Amino acid sequence: MFMKVHAMFQSAHPVSDATLDARAPAASSRSQPLSLDGLSKRFGAITALDDLSLEVRAGELVALLGPSGCGKTTTLRLIAGFEFPDAGAIRIAGRDVTHIPPNQRGLGMVFQNYSLFPHLTVADNIAFGLRMAGVPKRERAPHVARMLDLIRLPGFGERRIAQMSGGQQQRVALARAIVTNPSVLLLDEPLGALDKNLREGMQFELKQLQSELGVTSVMVTHDQEEALTMSDRVVVMNHGRILQAGTPRDVYDRPRTRFVAEFLGAANIVTFTVLRGEQNWLDISIGDARRAPPVTCRIGHALSKPLAAGATAELAVRPEKLRLDAARSDDIRFDGQVSARVFRGSQHAYRIDVPMLGQTFGVYQQAASSNGLEPGENVTLSISPDDLVVLEGEPQ
Template identity: 45%
Template sequence: MINPESGLAGAPTAGAPEGHSAAVELENVTKRYGEVTAVEDLDLRVEDGQFLTLLGPSGCGKTTTLRLIGGFEAPNRGIIRIGGDDMSSRPAYKRPVNTVFQQYALFPHLSVSQNVGYGLKHAGVSRSETAERVGEMMSLMQIPDVGDRRPRELSGGQQQRVALARALVMEPKVLLLDEPLGALDYKLRKEMQFELKRIHREVGVTFIYVTHDQEEAMTMSDRIVVMSHGHIEQDASPAEIFDRPLTAFVADFIGDTNIVHGTVTRIEGGHATVDLGPLGEIGGSTDDQLASGDRVRVSIRPTDVHVEPGGAGEAVVQDSVLVGGHIAMKIASGDETVVAHVARGSSYEPGANVHLRVDSDRIRVFAAAEGA
């Protein structure tokens, strides 16, 4: 079993200061590629044993951040610590981390057991200990009987498990995962999400995971860091990210949501009442500094939009589609279009007049974008 306090075999970390130190710390880290700033003044602290996901669209800086932690890139400025030790002058191969990529990079001419034990062999670990650790890791990955096969003889999911075993057998303090499920089909990807969560729970190693897939992040993570344009938009638990997004970007990126526009009519502490025109008034929480009369954006989850018969033309059904266990209805109201998720069997024909009701404590209100 992995000891999360150990470093790479043959290269243990040392010199950590007395007292508590995070698994990974980034302080004011900036990385530029020519004129392009990939990450700017990034501060991040990852605690021991956490499953943290860096989430965001392409170009947001999440993969650059992972590569900086792994030592594949050097920051233009800032400090990166792992286990309390400054990594500034330490190359990738001497850092107490291992990385799993989307392309597993298994050696095709080696057996599965030889692939898993490759790092141990080159670290000078004895044959007997290597065999023991490889066997333990393959059992953890639930592939104990494929050790003599070549990678080409395995399924995509099995190859993924071999890549994880090869990384974790080295007992890294931190495991970096760069979109490792991206090459798998949907059903296998869902299965591996649960497997990764189980593996993380059993080994206790800090996982830092990169993805653009919000469902992966919500399913597996203890904590999610949402990034955009090289900055952190929000750093919180999956539930907090979903129920209480700090920005309109996070609200729009995480889960399905409707972003509609309105005018503030009343502010009471962190609660704003907003006039949405034909949609009526609605109340929601806000962390922005707002005043009566301000134009705002309001985030409403489709699951919180209730569709009722009737209405005097205030809302008109445009279309509806079956999405597994529910129906997604597209509804026009004035200049706004909203989507509602309703139970199967409660659909309305296109052109039907309906009444919309929103009843939720997850409504979020954000200041309007500049120029809006």
């Protein structure tokens, strides 16, 4: 633990006078844009990253999201300088830092287990980066006090780490990472050690602090809710590649591929046949004619490649977009039967069997005063064509 933290903070370049001006506001920042250009990394026969490129704007918080082994942690380690790429370049504010050591990159990092020093006080933990940067002892106190105010822990400087709660330790780790005013902040599963309720509260706190500071941030997480809540942009990865990047709302509402649709929340996947189409719309047929007459409708799309008449493809619809109540005039309707129901406090989660499609749909509905529908009840499943998202094939 010590070696990793020491490598991040033992700076060959003292922190600038402007950065350490005690009169400067706590939210001052020298945030810089980060550029990843064609990064590739192999570990023996395993390709961890495959020609990955990403631009992170100054002051932006980008979340790298994906399953274990997708390459997100390798990406963070390359940015930090703990690993070096086999190909590609890393630039901070246009400066190539691809092959320079961690202590010369001007970065801050919050580790998954915080990596705080238990034998030091809270103040000494926060001041560690300043000490490594060569800031004289008498000049550290004003900056530590500013950080304690910023993380809303004034007066906690003399406490030991063991006396702090998990959420407080997380904030101390953040203060230690930002006290030197880094150009880029790296967050490695920053809330992974917290329980669910505390983690949800800290999502808002961390995002607010990051916004106040305006520091360029890259966060690695496997938690979809965390990525959606905290980030300005979500980057979904798999097999060392970026599958989709965009605002949380864009990626959630308009996933490009089946993997993104199913990884970033729940999704119902339906196969369709193209009847005809133009640049921005398709007339499609849903259903198996051997079971029942197919349902036809017109939907919009933003595919990179056109689909010819007779082609089959997939579309996705989120469970909360489906309705079991009165349908609108332009809705697609399917007869179904409730096969299961789970009460989740704020909502009912249903499983609806649709015989004409030969599949089961997940449906979320807000819980009202009633107890909801019971298994065995017949329902009409209604879908707005506007909520159907046409999916592209997975990249090869």
